[in-house]
Amino acid sequence: MRWTDLFDDLEAQLAAQEAAQVQGEVAEHTRAALGRVSxxxxxxxxxxxxxxxxxxxxxxxxxxxxxxxxxxxxxxxxxxxxxxxxxxxxxxxxxxxxxxxxxxxxxxxxxxxxxxxxxxxxxxxxxxxxxxxxxxxxxxxxxxxxxxxxxxxxxxxxxxxxxxxxxxxxxxxxxxxxxxxxxxxx
Incomplete structure (x- = not known):
């Protein structure tokens, strides 16, 4: 049971990191798009x-x-x-x-x-x-x-x-x- 909890915790951490990375990429793309507006x-x-x-x-x-x-x-x-x-x-x-x-x-x-x-x-x-x-x-x-x-x-x-x-x-x-x-x- 302890192994299951450990794997669940690792999966949650990985999912949180991926979500943060996607959010950062979206923010960077938004800033780049705004930088092209005249x-x-x-x-x-x-x-x-x-x-x-x-x-x-x-x-x-x-x-x-x-x-x-x-x-x-x-x-x-x-x-x-x-x-x-x-x-x-x-x-x-x-x-x-x-x-x-x-x-x-x-x-x-x-x-x-x-x-x-x-x-x-x-x-x-x-x-x-x-x-x-x-x-x-x-x-x-x-x-x-x-x-x-x-x-x-x-x-x-x-x-x-x-x-x-x-x-x-x-x-x-x-x-x-x-x-x-x-x-x-x-």
């Missing part, structure tokens, strides 16, 4: 959610995530007198509050994932929208995007209460993309 995938899982973003240049913005691409996102800011759309360069995000912790790698279409910052800026240029361009040093330029180059944009500065006309343009500023934090449609 911030864009986290943003995609929370489309429509309200978030707070701290950006380079000292800018802090709040609003609902409405679009996400590989190197930019659009935030519907609702704190201003009238809602604005902010095109934010993802590389300038310092911190995010309000994400759920979920991720979604499969949601964006191939077309959406391939849209880069230049294409998003070209859409604003095509619309002739009055924009506020924020830079890394906290600078602000107000005007209309005239040209979207390979590595910069040209912004015609004019009074914000007038549409862009050659006679009203008082300067043109070129902003390299590497200095751009966000572009707010006014």
């Amino acid at each position: 911030l864009s995938e986290r943003f995609l899982a929370d489309l429509g959610a309200r978030v707070r973003l701290s950006l380079r240049g000292g800018l802090v913005v709040e609003g609902a995530l409405s679009e996400v691409a590989s190197d930019w996102l659009v935030l519907q800011e609702d704190g201003a007198a009238r809602p604005r759309e902010l095109l934010i360069v993802t590389a300038t995000v310092l911190s995010v509050s309000g994400l759920s912790g979920r991720s979604d790698a499969g949601r964006p279409s191939r077309v959406q994932r391939s849209l880069d910052l230049r294409q998003a800026l070209r859409a604003l240029s095509r619309d002739r929208a009055l924009v506020r361009a924020h830079d890394l040093d906290g600078g602000l330029a107000l005007g209309t995007i005239d040209r979207v180059g390979a590595d910069h944009l040209d912004l015609s500065r004019h009074p914000d209460d007038l549409p862009r006309r050659d006679r009203d343009v008082f300067s043109v500023v070129s902003i390299p993309y590497q200095a751009l934090v966000c572009v707010a449609r006014s």
